[in-house]
Amino acid sequence: MATQQARSRESFDNDWFFHKGDIPIKYAVKAGMTGGITDNGKREEGEWLDIAYVDQESAESAIPKEWSRVKIPHDWVVEGNFMNDPNLGSRPASHGYLPTGIGVYRKLFALPSHDLGKKISLHFDGVMGISTVWINGHVIGTHNSGYSSVQYDISDIVRYGDEGNNVIVVKVDANRYEGWWYEGGGIYRHTWLQKTDRLHVAQWGTYVTTPYVSDEIADIHLQTRLHNEYELDQACELKSTVKDAEGVTVGFVSEKVTIAQLDQKQVDQRVSVAKPRLWSPEHPYLYELLTEVIVEGTTVDTYRTSFGIRTIAFTREGFILNGKPTLLKGTCNHQDFAGVGVALPDRVVAYKLQLLKELGCNAYRSAHHPPSPELLAMCDRLGLMVMDENRKLDSSSEGITELQSLIMRDRNHPSVIAWCLENEEILEGKITGARILRSLVQVARKLDPTRPTLAAMNHGWNEEGYSDQVDIVGYNYGQRNAQDVTDHYAYPSRIILGSESASSTTTRGIYEVDQERGYCPAYEGVLMPSWSCTVEKAWNDLLDHPFLSGVFLWTGFDYRGEPTPYRWPCVLSHFGIMDICGFPKDVYYYLKSVWTEEPMVHILPHWNWAGREGELMDVWVYSNGDQVELSLNGKSLGTMPMTPAGHLEWKVPYEPGEMRAIAYRDKKPVAEKKLQTTGAPASIQLEPDRQDIQADGMDVSLVKVSILDAQGRVVPTADNEVLFEVEGPGLLLGVGNGNPSSHEPDKANRRRAFNGYCLALIQAHAQAGEIVLRGTSSGLKSAEIKIAVR
Numbered sequence: 001m002a003t004q005q006a007r008s009r010e011s012f013d014n015d016w017f018f019h020k021g022d023i024p025i026k027y028a029v030k031a032g033m034t035g036g037i038t039d040n041g042k043r044e045e046g047e048w049l050d051i052a053y054v055d056q057e058s059a060e061s062a063i064p065k066e067w068s069r070v071k072i073p074h075d076w077v078v079e080g081n082f083m084n085d086p087n088l089g090s091r092p093a094s095h096g097y098l099p100t101g102i103g104v105y106r107k108l109f110a111l112p113s114h115d116l117g118k119k120i121s122l123h124f125d126g127v128m129g130i131s132t133v134w135i136n137g138h139v140i141g142t143h144n145s146g147y148s149s150v151q152y153d154i155s156d157i158v159r160y161g162d163e164g165n166n167v168i169v170v171k172v173d174a175n176r177y178e179g180w181w182y183e184g185g186g187i188y189r190h191t192w193l194q195k196t197d198r199l200h201v202a203q204w205g206t207y208v209t210t211p212y213v214s215d216e217i218a219d220i221h222l223q224t225r226l227h228n229e230y231e232l233d234q235a236c237e238l239k240s241t242v243k244d245a246e247g248v249t250v251g252f253v254s255e256k257v258t259i260a261q262l263d264q265k266q267v268d269q270r271v272s273v274a275k276p277r278l279w280s281p282e283h284p285y286l287y288e289l290l291t292e293v294i295v296e297g298t299t300v301d302t303y304r305t306s307f308g309i310r311t312i313a314f315t316r317e318g319f320i321l322n323g324k325p326t327l328l329k330g331t332c333n334h335q336d337f338a339g340v341g342v343a344l345p346d347r348v349v350a351y352k353l354q355l356l357k358e359l360g361c362n363a364y365r366s367a368h369h370p371p372s373p374e375l376l377a378m379c380d381r382l383g384l385m386v387m388d389e390n391r392k393l394d395s396s397s398e399g400i401t402e403l404q405s406l407i408m409r410d411r412n413h414p415s416v417i418a419w420c421l422e423n424e425e426i427l428e429g430k431i432t433g434a435r436i437l438r439s440l441v442q443v444a445r446k447l448d449p450t451r452p453t454l455a456a457m458n459h460g461w462n463e464e465g466y467s468d469q470v471d472i473v474g475y476n477y478g479q480r481n482a483q484d485v486t487d488h489y490a491y492p493s494r495i496i497l498g499s500e501s502a503s504s505t506t507t508r509g510i511y512e513v514d515q516e517r518g519y520c521p522a523y524e525g526v527l528m529p530s531w532s533c534t535v536e537k538a539w540n541d542l543l544d545h546p547f548l549s550g551v552f553l554w555t556g557f558d559y560r561g562e563p564t565p566y567r568w569p570c571v572l573s574h575f576g577i578m579d580i581c582g583f584p585k586d587v588y589y590y591l592k593s594v595w596t597e598e599p600m601v602h603i604l605p606h607w608n609w610a611g612r613e614g615e616l617m618d619v620w621v622y623s624n625g626d627q628v629e630l631s632l633n634g635k636s637l638g639t640m641p642m643t644p645a646g647h648l649e650w651k652v653p654y655e656p657g658e659m660r661a662i663a664y665r666d667k668k669p670v671a672e673k674k675l676q677t678t679g680a681p682a683s684i685q686l687e688p689d690r691q692d693i694q695a696d697g698m699d700v701s702l703v704k705v706s707i708l709d710a711q712g713r714v715v716p717t718a719d720n721e722v723l724f725e726v727e728g729p730g731l732l733l734g735v736g737n738g739n740p741s742s743h744e745p746d747k748a749n750r751r752r753a754f755n756g757y758c759l760a761l762i763q764a765h766a767q768a769g770e771i772v773l774r775g776t777s778s779g780l781k782s783a784e785i786k787i788a789v790r
Ligand code: GAL
Pocket: 368, 423, 424, 458, 476, 500, 503, 529, 532, 554, 562
């Protein structure tokens, strides 16, 4: 029995080399070389590229010069140029008019000789496109979905110690689309190299549930799958320790287990935690299970599972968390962001989630596919309840495997409250669809009976038994003709969730329809797709019918693709509450007014309308006060009682100056907003979200760039181009501005402001020091900030 040290999982994100374009990768059996698995079983003598194979001597020189060194996460599609090629049909519009293609990654690595005998595996959290992986010339697998995680056991194929170096080649074909939004291309989520003893906790091998929870006690059920990859039976001790958030042991159980040779065994253990601290969005308290596999006094494997204690129930009356009726205040979201495409460093994922938390969200729908494991871990920590989603309605063996791996991977996250098995599939309301759905439900119930299943539907709710298969029936845009409410009464056992709503199209800082540039006004409802409704209507609908459990507004952020209601030159969607940089649109403040308590008041539009003096302007106010007084240049325009969960409207003849809104509660002023006509652009302002970042080669500071007038006020119409220079241990990872029709590259050292703002993402090198970021623009006073890298 080997007694090697316990599992290690190291990041494999650095030092990849990337080549854009197809490369024929064949494995040839040449005299003197190792044989093995071949691409398509084809063996070709002679003509083969030295790309997938590397021998001992050629290890370093083997990377062709034209390949670029890249760091994972990486998305090559976002580096492309926007193009409108009618021959490409409609799909490029839905995908944001960026070319996809094929890319090849390559990485060299060595393993020490003492790793021989361990299990070595390579883990990809997500590779967008059809990916094929070679190790030292051997094809080790192909994976079809860009949204699910995949692992490869490479123990037999890698070389150890003096045997030589190893080369990994990953070929990614991003030409096929999986969805109808921007999807990117490449190794866009983390990669890991894992080493374990041959006796170890299986992949995603723990499952923690809390069958009984009270104020006094929580019963914790631990299921651990042990995997014995030795050719002999193995006896071990399985030790499970539950620790609270401070690391104090609050539960412990241990037992002796024997696992047959080359077999797996599931072990059930139970512990109790006294006075459990419950997980909720307000108090996202986490426990940790430490699993240890011990053989003759030596720990051969350790495995950590973060979990929470909470109860959930979807009922006819609505959603209940820890015994309390709770409205789900959710947004649906795709993955991408300004400057990075879908290759979000963890910090950028956290930034997006924090913005949603600040808005008052308590729920997140990962539309329409599995999220990254990091996103779920952050939702656990920040307190966001997640609708975790399967990519498609598919009960082929591949479809089943996809769903199994989603559930096995994610079922310990307290943030996950439901498994969404499909979205708006054509087979909704069809008998075949019902059968497929049934098979998916069976998988979900078997692997995780603690969470409900749902289908996010836009038709067929009442046909051919489709809805009867799932625990919760999702209504996408049920508000359109109150189908959700009608069905609640018509089907007495149906549990309903507002799985997708609104799809309200607005462009940040725009107040008029502008077909030519492809902009939508901020006044909700002026320009809307036929299936949609305003955010305001969606929220009121839920308030009127709490049995709908919640709203999942389409979407939290604008994303690339689906430029509804436009096409080219528009390349981004307009559905976001925030733009693709995370800058709030006006509708953001509507949600603040209904989702947060702190007194606030917001006025739209901006007040820079030179040349339109005397023209009647629509002025809207959002507030959570009970009354609002609006005044212009010191003259009251009247006080109005706030429409509950609504907005106020005034018609105001334009005159430059200061518009002021004061919100009252019980006749006392509680919030004030001043809107001033500004002067011309005069200077640049740089505001980093954090001025202190980590020297880990990954951390990011997101810098808001504003164009100010001479008095330091943001000019709401400014579109000056800002040039960025970075010195010190960091780089400019990308830029953005939220303009849905901008064709400027996101990977560049410059960006125009859009309605006053743009964004620069600064990434730290793995080296301490001080980054200096300078922003300059012709005719404007430049700005400089320092970011400490520690
Ligand atoms: C929904 C769909 C989303 C998105 C949205 C746009 O029907 O589920 O993926 O396309 O429409 O309004």
